[in-house]
Amino acid sequence: MSSRDESKYLLPQNPRYQAAVSSLIVSAVFWAVVGLLLAVQFYHLKVTDERRSRKLEALRHVYQTSGADESLAEEIRQLDVHYRRDHLARLQFLYRGSGLFVLFGAVFVGTILWVRSFHQKPPHPEPLEDRTTAQIQAARRTRWAVSAGTAVLASAVLFWSFQGSQTPQESAGAEDSSESRPAFASWEQMNQNWPVFRGPQGAGICPFDNIPTEWDGASGKNIRWKVPVELPGHNSPVVWENRIFLTGADAKRQEVYCFNAEDGTLLWTGQVPLAPAAQREEMTIMEDTGYAASTAAVNGVFVAAIFADGQVGCFDFDGRRQWVRSLGVPASAYGYASSLTVYENRLIIQFDQDYEPGRSKLIALDITTGQTLWERERPVPNSWTSPTVVEWGGQMQILTSGSPWLIAYDATDGRELWRLDCLGGDVAPTQIAAAGRIFAVHPYTHLAAVRPPQAPAEQMQAELLWKAEGSIPDICSPVSDGRLVWTVDSEGVLECFDVQDGSRLYSQDLQAVFQASPVLVGDILYLLSTKGRMILVKAARTFEQIGQNELPESFTASPAFAPGRIYLRGSRHLYCIENRR
Amino acid sequence: MNPPPSELLSRRRFLKDGLWTVSLAAAGAAVAALASRSRAKEWVWQIDPYKCIGCGRCATHCVLSESAVKCVHAFEMCGYCDLCTGYFSPDPKALQTGAEHQLCPTGAIRRRFIEEPYFEFTIDESRCIGCGKCVVGCAAFGNGSLFLQIRHDRCLNCNECAIGRVCPSEAIVRVPASSPYLLKVRNP
Amino acid sequence: MGLILSAAAVQAAQRFPPPQFETDYQMPTLTTPPPRAAVWELVDVGVLAAALGLAAWLIFRKRSRHGIAALSIFSLLYFGFWRKGCICSVGSLGNVVLSLFDSSYVLPLTAAAFFLLPILFALFFGRVFCGAVCPLGAIQDWVVFRPLAVPAWLETTFRLGAWLYLAAAVLFAAVGAGLLICRYDPFIAFFRLGFNTPLWLLGLLFLGLGVFIARPYCRFVCPYGLLLRQAGRLSFWHVRITPDECIQCRLCEDACPFGAIQPPTAPWPESMRPAERRRLVFLSGLLLVLMGLGGWLGYRVHAGLAAGHPTVELARQVRLRQAGLMTEPTDTVRAFEVSGRTLQSLWNQEAAVFQRFAWGGIAAGIFVGFVAGVKLIQMSIHFKRTDYEADRAGCLACGRCFAFCPRQRIWEAGKQTGSGEKQ
């Protein structure tokens, strides 16, 4: 023992020790190299060979479907042999290599043991402490630890039992499902759903019946279900038949959620990757906009979403991601907030930016592929309004608000149809179309009624009919039933104007703060305050409040509707409200 | 009050011995019970060819890097077709053996002319990866003479078959090792 | 997993004859390479029994760590790399449970032997299986380079995880949802030398951890080890650190990398007695509460657990498909659709699985609650020890501590010089 102890001081000179250490290093290097080679070959097996077989498959398909081409056939044959040889060689390598890996691992372990045999330390018990106290303490500590462990385990299990039913839907099956189906639903179907921000044509008019007028968050009355939404976002739900879509994001993740409308289960979560970190540093994120202010759009087959960093992602209804586009982080003073809209297979993005002229654009992407179909430069600075697609005299038009222009584009090819100088400031409320007019908002200043050119034959000149002043909103969009038009500003002042001449019929302080835009259901206005109070006002020339309902959460997203149901996205939950029979 | 230590010790010893005897008896009973339930019968995994839908997972999910599942050919069921739909991709340009006409991703099927109008198709197992593409082709149009089987010279007979776990039609079943194949035709 | 099908059920359907060939073509026959011959299974059992006997002999008669180490290498090579990790005693637990609950599954003799032999040996000799025969243990045993002392409270608490795993493994095997122990066997990927599963990572993780925390799988995961622990508690002979008498030299205090050496107990103050009694009464009550709580929690999560059953998964997917929420059917749904099975039969099957999981969940929950409660009671009972002893439950019979005992050296010297009458 003692001689070994002394020899420890001479270890570096001991040739046996040196031999042990060098074999340790050599075996470690060998081991690592084999491991690395295995990993590389494994990668090739999984990625390269997979890609190659897909390529070969594609070539075979081309050969079978196009005119006969002997050179292509020859190429296929050669590639086939080449790829197959590589693949088999890789399999062999992996099999033998993993044997080598284990073998070198064993050698490595052996050399460690060898080296270690030079570093022995005789046992050296420390002074004996008070055993009685130590053992009593140890027993007590174990009791507490086991209790704590049991408690942690039990609460984890309990927590899971609440989560258990919400398993995300797997997206198995063939990868290509979109090709044989049409890429969009019809205009009629779009109007039978709630496909974009503020519903069909972005008008904020609910076409459905049996919408509840009474509910209560505290007692759960008429709350069909309530489910948590993982990541925050100011965007509103969009609805297609029995699916509800919304998005959420924080500094690390950007996600699209699809919920089952029947019971609120999360069907899938789609991920949209972040823009490069360097770009994201330039983002403006304010509390009022956040990372996910833009409402998603759905066209009956796909759902697309855009986030504050200019990343656009598209998914099919089973949650398979179709494509992702990076438009670049938009330069927006308060953060990007325009919602998407969609016309047939065209995904319309109002991408207004500040600082340099020529940066603001209206972009149409092919929703099936993510390719740009067309792009129009816009002579406006950053805005926070959303484009809307409306039908006007048989023509589909995209309406946009910016400062100072209200511009209409042809929804098919993006041709500019007309423009009118009637706006200004930091425009956020979205224009609406009603009674053959367009109502657009110059925040804090005026509500403008515009008569668009009636037919393409006309001189394509829009006409400003009137401007009405009052408590003009800065965030919430107007709503109209064709006879009257209402606005509500953030401070809670509800204004009612006559569509004909813009005369103000009433102005009523609702004593609440609003960020969500109002929706007209039949002859009732639904106004959702940030505190979760939904105020119901009769759509009439005089003010008459006919009810109010409370939910215990804050709300900034505009409500979405489906037959018999309201979907409300709060700061933490998604609610479904339905009359209980 | 307290019994003397020696007595305590012996009581403890008695308890302990008793416990040991009881547990040994229990273990004995368990042995007897298990032995009476168990038989000199081993199980192996096999694919029920009438349940297999040819999804391709046999090629990707076996624990072996080269799957233990291979395609086998029941020659007695084969129509010896010239246009074999298990061999050729749909609508082949020519009925020739070039890789461009073949369905098999590894070219594991050999086609041999026998006599007008018959061709023989045999599986080269060293190439076959068990994807079942030919199985689908043959079953969809032809007689279904090609089907997948677990080859027991390769199968490690894992306690839980990794392919069986992901088989969409639960076609992988335990069969007695004495009759380890589920063939579509009885072997002579 | 999978129905058991008698071979007679699948046989040739009435068949249309192949063409009559004019040439003398001979139709090849289908080759059917047989599985491993049954005699080899018996050989495995024999090797297991011999290895167990040898381990007991080495640890009790030879008291040789070197012998144990050599045997562990043999076991690693034979049961691990040669037999590719199947069948192993740890996984045979699943087969035993399956045979108890699935009447169509007959337990193979080999599986029964692999399950029982180590337990029987443990009843006589302690956990000699763990020390030298188990390939999973052996592979971890060779990477114990820098063992850290895991305090008793931590070890006991983390072992709860193993109990939970045992409960889950038994539950899943009993309801026919798969053999979890085999599915997550972390070293199986090494044994099979196939670089194609993520289990490689799991194995490397356990080995990496094993450098610092000796044999982590055995101590904190292995469900079969828990059975052997209980058998080891009752063992007739048990591993002793010293060949003859303990001289209280304390040199072995830090010798065990598994924390299985227990120092002599000190007398407990008489004054604590009444408090201890009260605590025992309280903990006995708590045991019942924990069992109840466990049962309740088990019931609560049974639906979540049932999601791991293939039938429930199929039903979930079919339901999505029915609701129009799955536009492109998965292979599972497609297979269901072509099978012509009725929806009602699927719902019935699903309900039956849920039923089984409900009862199983309750039982598993009660069991885990019972274990936690018993652990608490155990910690409140004062066991007496006068010497440094190997913990009968925790000792893995590796023989590392022998080298630390001065009496061992004397004993060995005596054996070398004399005739060994010292024994």
Next chain:
Amino acid sequence: MSRHLPKQTAKADGGLVAVFLAVTAFGAGFLAYWFVDRRFVRQNVPRAYRYSIEELTTIEPSLLIYRQSRPPIETGLLEAVALDVDSDGAVWAAGDRKILRFASDGRKDTEISLPSKPTAVKAADGVLYVAMTDQIETYSPAGERLSAWAPVQTALFTSIAVGPEDVFAADAVGKVIHRFDKQGNALGRLGQKNPSRGIEGFVIPSPYFDVLIAHDGLLRVNNPGRQRIEAYTFDGHLEWHWGIPSVKLEGFSGCCNPIALAQLPDGTFVTGEKGLVRVKVYDDHGRLLGVVAGPQQLGWKGPVRVCETPEECGSRGLDVAADGQGRIYVLEQVRNTILIFEKNG
């Protein structure tokens, strides 16, 4: 002998070890769940390993010139093999050692028991010709056996055609057409391979071999292995043939199609294909006139069937027949039902 002491356990801070253990436990759990259980296990199968013919199963609606005009007839048979429609419009279905007669309103009104499994049925001139593997028997419509012809060694009759004086039976095993007189005396065989007469021979890989006597007095026989229909005189002269192999609509798909044949009153032909199940109408020179039913109309679920027993997977084709009004009857052998189609408009 030097002694190697194993490494002694180092003292460590319990809390740190706890954190270390917890983190690895979490890592192991994550690995096990995510990589072993979810990602790795549920990943998609590479496309190159899958054979998908699903895209071929949709048929342009404008090509579907027929629609189901009546509710299908559930035969109730376990294994229906053949059908025929007689001049009264009654439907005869054979299978399971039985012949069933369904009146034109779909009600079953007669059931005839047979000594063995039928393989073909033909109702002509008030007589029922029933083939049972290698033998033909005749029955009265009431079910009375009229005659039993001498069996033909090794034959498997899968179709019968009845002319004014002759009876033809298609033998799928012998790959020939047998010609009989009405008393069952063998008159000859036709269709054997005979290069000098330009006959390549029938290729019948599965028991689907159909023969009929067309309005022009010639025989029409399907030759599935060559994907065509051949026209023969009663004496066995091959007159012409038509049909091309293709999965496209105008061709016959797969290795061995068409499998069934019928003639409509206007002289056009109805063909049935298995695999990619299709029933189509062609003129007498192979020009596609329209589609009666495609896979979607015929309940096609996928290329491969899944069965509890091999017997269920045994028969899976179809048989076609036409009545005097131009209605098309399709016996669908998977569900053993008879679908009735009528021309649109």
